[in-house]
Amino acid sequence: xxxxTQFPSHSVIEKGQTVTLRCDPISGHxxxxxxxxxxxxxIKFLLHFVKESKQDESGMPNNRFLAxxxxxxxxTLKVQPAELEDSGVYFCASSLATSGxxxxxxxxxxxxxxRLTVL
Amino acid sequence: xxxxTQSPEALRxxxxxxxxLNCSYTxxxxxxxxxxxxxxxxxxxxxxxxxSAGEEKEKERLKATLTKKESFLHITAPKPEDSxxxxxxVQSRAGTALIFGKGTTLSVSS
Numbered sequence: 208x209x210x211x212t213q214f215p216s217h218s219v220i221e222k223g224q225t226v227t228l229r230c231d232p233i234s235g236h237x238x239x240x241x242x243x244x245x246x247x248x249x250i251k252f253l254l255h256f257v258k259e260s261k262q263d264e265s266g267m268p269n270n271r272f273l274a275x276x277x278x279x280x281x282x283t284l285k286v287q288p289a290e291l292e293d294s295g296v297y298f299c300a301s302s303l304a305t306s307g308x309x310x311x312x313x314x315x316x317x318x319x320x321x322r323l324t325v326l
Numbered sequence: 327x328x329x330x331t332q333s334p335e336a337l338r339x340x341x342x343x344x345x346x347l348n349c350s351y352t353x354x355x356x357x358x359x360x361x362x363x364x365x366x367x368x369x370x371x372x373x374x375x376x377x378s379a380g381e382e383k384e385k386e387r388l389k390a391t392l393t394k395k396e397s398f399l400h401i402t403a404p405k406p407e408d409s410x411x412x413x414x415x416v417q418s419r420a421g422t423a424l425i426f427g428k429g430t431t432l433s434v435s436s
Contacts (some may be wrong), residue, residue, distance in 0.1 A: 211369070216370075222361060238420075238422070240422075240424075241422070242424075245362050248428070249330075249426045249427055249428045249429070250370070250390065250413070250426040251426070252423035252424065252425070255422050255423065256328075261423065262422070263421060265423075266423065278412075298369055300369075303363070310359045312357050312375070312417055314360075314372050314375060315360075315372075315424060316372045317362070317369035317371070317372075319367070319368050319369045320369050322366075
């Protein structure tokens with residue numbers, strides 16, 4: 208079974224430019240998450256899709272970030288315009304369901320990440 | 327505020343020297359506590375989920391335990407291939423986001 212894939216693996220752009228990151232979840236996983244790790248800090252949640260709907264976008268830093276998941280399959284995260292503080296590693300994760308048995312939760316499987324450098 | 331603190335930040339062990347990593351957490355209603363392993367340049371790789379105090383899970387040389395305030399990842403007779411960053415994360419009943427600690431970077435030398 209193929210895991211979560213992300214493209215590109217690295218992106219270097221200048222401040223003010225636009226970048227689009229892509230995530231392909233594990234086939235059949237309705238839940239898709241975006242996380243980010245900036246240097247020296249912990250991985251932080253950005254948002255959560257259930258199929259094509261945004262379930263929780265409380266972690267999105269500002270309106271320069273736009274996430275979409277058309278058709279409930281792959282997702283894109285666009286940063287426009289990029290700022291220096293947007294540099295970091297962006298991870299995508301997917302899970303089969305948000306809750307299975309009462310009180311339980313499905314595992315979130317992570318992709319390899321996209322390293323974004325804004326100069 | 328939900329929070330996860332991992333210690334130590336870095337740990338160096340000799341091959342075969344057992345030790346434990348700590349994950350202290352505060353969360354408003356724990357849905358699950360997760361351990362991941364991360365190798366350089368890769369994404370977090372799932373190891374364990376723990377749901378309630380007293381629960382334990384094992385996988386090869388790793389054993390995870392959970393209390394109401396912390397979790398331990400015990401590494402028995404580690405090998406160089408166990409070198410990685412180990413991440414702890416919690417999920418509250420209020421949401422689905424994982425709240426991560428900064429991780430413990432383990433180096434095992436032969």
